[in-house]
């Protein structure tokens with residue numbers, strides 16, 4: 001007997017969408033209640049009315065879908081757009097930044113495992129990006145919070161080897177393989193570790209803990225922006241085994257404008 005389909009509703013943000021067959025689209029969503037799901041939007045390319053612009057990347061909608069089992073492809077029955085983020089879409093750099101946010105969320109969110117925290121984080125930062133200027137700190141604070149949610153929280157408040165809490169007098173490096181800071185006594189001049197100043201460490205710790213609506217005011221100095229970009233890019237590349245294309249593109253574009 002074929003199991004019947006259950007109809008479900010949730011809030012969801014589009015991570016990816018690809019054309020399928022004559023007129024369908026296969027969409028990957030980050031959802032509030034069901035983790036990451038993949039679904040087919042039948043006739044999405046033929047009937048603009050039914051899905052409007054709800055299945056474009058980083059659009060947030062309330063979706064109605066059905067599926068036979070959690071691991072089967074969902075059938076997307078309908079979408080009500082909650083936010084299309086016009087302020088992001090009308091700005092090239094913000095659009096590229098939003099692409100980084102959704103790519104990172106996609107990579108760090110497991111399929112079919114409820115991850116409300118990932119959904120809320122992504123939505124919070126899309127709203128922040130929509131309403132404020134794009135800053136280096138916004139990208140870095142997203143990355144560090146996503147790492148925490150995903151269980152890859154880097155150790156930044158003490159040396160990962162000797163466990164001594166960070167102090168002003170010591171020098172630190174970030175060791176991606178170990179997943180945290182090492183002091184200069186434990187790993188003097190370790191080849192693969194990135195030197196990082198105390199100011200950068202403290203700002204990253206603040207950016208990880210601070211309430212979201214106060215984050216926009218916490219800016220990184222040029223030195224901290226540079227160090228934290230290198231540190232987090234290096235760590236994320238180490239975890240994923242590659243660099244994300246969207247991150248590479250954003251960095252290239254930003255270099256042109258600096």
Ligand SMILES: [Zn+2]
Pocket residue numbers: 159160161162163164182183184185186187
């Ligand atoms: Zn140490």
